[in-house]
Amino acid sequence: MRILLVEDELEMAHLLRSALEKHGMLLDTAPSIAIAREALRQPHYDLVLLDRHLPDGDGMEVVGTMRTQQLDLPIIFLTARGSLADRIAGLNGGADDYLVKPFAIEELLARIRAVARRPAQRALPVATVGNLEFDFSAHEARVDGQVLQLPRRRLLVLEALCARHGRTVRREVLLESVYDLSVDIQSNALDSHISKLRRALLEAGALIEIHVIRGVGYLLKGKSVAR
Secondary structure: OEEEEEOOOHHHHHHHHHHHHOOOOEEEEEOOHHHHHHHOOOOOOOEEEEOOEEOOEEOHHHHHHHHHOOOOOOEEEEEOOOOHHHHHHHHHOOOOEEEEOOOOHHHHHHHHHHHHHOHHHOOOOEEEEOOEEEEOOOOEEEEOOEEOOOOHHHHHHHHHHHHOOOOEEEHHHHHHHHOOOOOOOOOOHHHHHHHHHHHHHHHHOOOEEEEEEOOOEEEEEEOOOOO
């Protein structure tokens, strides 16, 4: 899951990035409404975490922009503005949830999972390719019902491939799915992840193949089994 955090407090942004990445999520940050609007022009995100008090205005403006652009992404406000009137205004304005600072990371994680499970927000709850299943809500891969243990970035590669299985996934799309925008990526990093992911899938007995589409990207397909 890739999340856009609209937050101008650097310490808060750093803490959230560290906490959410431990749970397999990618976090990009936008410190203002203007930067958030620019980031949302790209179809990267699964969810938006949004402060209300921003240097260039009220975060409610971002909600209005998203709904005008018909961006049907879950939105959770993270804000110190916790009065009943503020919460009602946020929810009536189009947010899916409203969490008042300070809050526990465990509660934020629970709320993220809750809005991600809503059918309108997640068109692919589980993808099945061969004997592999990828549960997008649980962020979990299973081979013949057994959970496949993978490092975070390899799991993110597999998630991106499963979401588009049967179609070629361009390298830049995979890189955007695996790395947040602040990371300096080495040219061979993706190839290394793919190689190690193939090995892990083979060892787990997964009946799938990751094909190289030269000069373009990768393609995930079920493996043909001889009879």
